Amino acid sequence: LEQPLLGELTVTGVTPDSLRLSWTVAQGPFDSFMVQYKDAQGQPQAVPVAGDENEVTVPGLDPDRKYKMNLYGLRGRQRVGPESVVAKTAPQEDVDETPSPTELGTEAPESSEEPLLGELTVTGSSPDSLSLSWTVPQGRFDSFTVQYKDRDGRPQVVRIGGEESEVTVGGLEPGHKYKMHLYGLHEGQRVGPVSAVGVTAPQQEETPPATKPPLEPRLGELTVTDVTPNSVGLSG
Structure with a gap:
C-alpha cells in the first residue's frame, strides 16, 4: 500500500x-481523520471525522477568536500530519432586543392578554354524536x-387543536343526556370549564318494508243445478 x-x-x-474546514488527500486512503485545537480556556479538543469525509464543521467556538486547527490522518496505528491552518471566527452579531414602535403596538398587548373562554353551544345532534362550538x-x-x-360514568376526553372552534364528539348513546365541559390550555395552564348539556337524538326505528295487503275474500256465483221434491243441488 502507498504511504x-x-x-x-x-x-x-x-x-x-x-x-x-475541508482538505485534500495527496496519496492513499485513511481510516479516519482527527481535527485538534485548543478552546478559549486552553483545553485541547478533538473532533473525529470518518475516513470517507473531506470536510467538517467544528462547533462550540467563541466569537471573534483566532484558532489554530490541526488535521491528522489515521491509518491503522499510524498517524500522519498535522496539516495546520489558522482561522478566526466571525464577531458576534448585535441583536437589537428593543422592538420597534409598531411591534410594541401590536405584539406586546397580545402576549400579555390572558386568554378567556366564551360560550359553549350544542349545534347539532345525531343518535351517536353531539356537535359543539x-x-x-x-x-x-x-x-x-x-x-x-x-x-x-367513565370520564372521556377529546383533544382539539388551538385553531379550532368546533368539534363533533362521536361514540355516544342514542337518546342520552350528556354534560360537556370545555377547557382551554395556554402555556401549561388550564382555563375553564365552560359547560353545555346536550341530548343525542333517539335511535330511529327501522320501518319494515311495505308488503301487499292480503286479498279480501270474495264470493263467486251460486247456481242451482238440480231440483227434486225433497232437495236442491247447488254449485259455486
Whole structure:
C-alpha cells in the first residue's frame, strides 16, 4: 500500500461559533481523520471525522477568536500530519432586543392578554354524536379539551387543536343526556370549564318494508243445478 499523505487544509466557512474546514488527500486512503485545537480556556479538543469525509464543521467556538486547527490522518496505528491552518471566527452579531414602535403596538398587548373562554353551544345532534362550538373572546389557546362521562360514568376526553372552534364528539348513546365541559390550555395552564348539556337524538326505528295487503275474500256465483221434491243441488 502507498504511504498515505495529507494534502492541503482550508477554511471554507466561518460563523461566530464555528469554523468549516475541508482538505485534500495527496496519496492513499485513511481510516479516519482527527481535527485538534485548543478552546478559549486552553483545553485541547478533538473532533473525529470518518475516513470517507473531506470536510467538517467544528462547533462550540467563541466569537471573534483566532484558532489554530490541526488535521491528522489515521491509518491503522499510524498517524500522519498535522496539516495546520489558522482561522478566526466571525464577531458576534448585535441583536437589537428593543422592538420597534409598531411591534410594541401590536405584539406586546397580545402576549400579555390572558386568554378567556366564551360560550359553549350544542349545534347539532345525531343518535351517536353531539356537535359543539365555542367562542374565545380574548387571547389565544394552544389547545382545547372536551370532557364528559359516558353512559357507564367513565370520564372521556377529546383533544382539539388551538385553531379550532368546533368539534363533533362521536361514540355516544342514542337518546342520552350528556354534560360537556370545555377547557382551554395556554402555556401549561388550564382555563375553564365552560359547560353545555346536550341530548343525542333517539335511535330511529327501522320501518319494515311495505308488503301487499292480503286479498279480501270474495264470493263467486251460486247456481242451482238440480231440483227434486225433497232437495236442491247447488254449485259455486
